[in-house]
Amino acid sequence: MTMTTADTGTMLEVRHLKKVFQGRGRTVEAVGDLTFKVKAGELVCVVGPSGAGKTTLLKCVAGLLDSTSGEVLLEGRAVTGPPPGMAVVFQEYGRSLFPWMTVRQNIELPLKEKKVPKAERQRLVREALAAVGLSDAADAHPWQLSGGMQQRVAIARAVAYEPHILLMDEPFAAVDAQTRAELEDLVRSLWKRLGVTVLFITHDIDESVYLAERVIVLSSSPTEVLADVAIDLPAERDQLGTRSLPRFAELRAEVYRLVQQAKDGERPSTIGKVAR
């Protein structure tokens, strides 16, 4: 199957994605009509008001949820189930690591499943743990670690998997502010080092502006793309310097305004902006 429309630079393409949940006696249109592209090697954040179907979007992209209509193309191929070359980091770090396995076993399991040879596996685990600063914790169980460390393990597992695209679903929503800042910098540095494409879902406007090259703002449900904001901050970012730049404040204000509009029920059609 060849997708002639997928140009070479596109990693992920979401076309007219729609997801309707059929409940008992009521239907919820979580995602209305979503269309956007993510280029290979990009770090894109998706923000939106709560209840905007952000997690639904992520699950559809991840192939964990079937869409009602529309399609998701990853590297030109339609996603019908969890595709190879993709790793997901969930918000609930405490529930996404296997508590009966050690940190090492958690990271190694997907690699075993991919039939990576043993020596290579050991190297990947070692490097991934070093990358997230947890080289000493390989033989601990996840529940012996703090929340931030557990999320680091989940990130290490994703990194060791060597995905082409990394999906992150509000990964830092449940950790304290200090840890959150550290983990944000970790994601930036891993992204730059590995050249992986990252789709990062968050409800935190500051976080989205600080992390991303592009911020996609979603409307409220039924969800469409309300705006697509290019973040033209310098590539080298740090928590203090970048956040005190005037440009950071401007971008933050713009995204904030857009999210407010989304909350007020603004839709792309009503503000005359058409999703790309």
Next chain:
Amino acid sequence: MSALKSVVRLLAVPALLVAVWWTATEGSTDYFWPPLRTIVGTFDDTWFHGRLTSDVLPSLLRLVAGYLLALVLGIGAGVAIGSSRTLRAVLEPVLEFFRAIPPPVLVPILMLFAGIGDGMKILVIVTGCVWPVLLNTVEGVRALDEVLRDTARSYRLRRGSRLVHLVLPGASPQIAAGARQALSVGIILMVISEMFAASEGVGFTIIQFQRTFAIPQMWTGVILLGVIGVALSALFHLAEARVLRWYTGLRRAQREG
């Protein structure tokens, strides 16, 4: 010091009970309540000169065979039923029905199918032990964490490794609870299965003693059953503590965190 303390705590009540029994029956002339001294005195003669291999061992082997078979069947069927909504909807009423039937009443019927040999006795043990294992496994599999399932799917774990690395360990605390219940059911059924059409076994021997009015010997049998029960449950705890070490650690971490 603390080891000594825990040994004392462990043995205090049993020691007290034995002391009470000992003194209360010391001068007993009641035929059915012989002095504990007499019972203990006949213990060695009754069990340690042949019966250990001719009666106790066959009983235990049947128990182990029946129990293990019930574990395999219960966990196997439980995983299948727990994983499939359709299977659950279809089978749940039937399961409740079969679970409600006390296995001893099935003994005469099972004898028709399975004869009166070891097969029948093992079958009786299986029919009783399988239900707690099965129903707990179903619950354990159903209650598997959604995020953990999604994680396993997103990393494309195949069916086999999902079973080994996700479903079975995830359900293991519940399975262990079922297995613990099944063990005590199994000991009861081991005895009961030997009350009908048997020629050896602990249950058979105790019944023989009753029927021949060998009352002190009968009491030694009762005590022996108790000891077997305690020993098996201690073994079970040992195995459980090993398998579920992650679970106790997780629970402790959750309480403290």
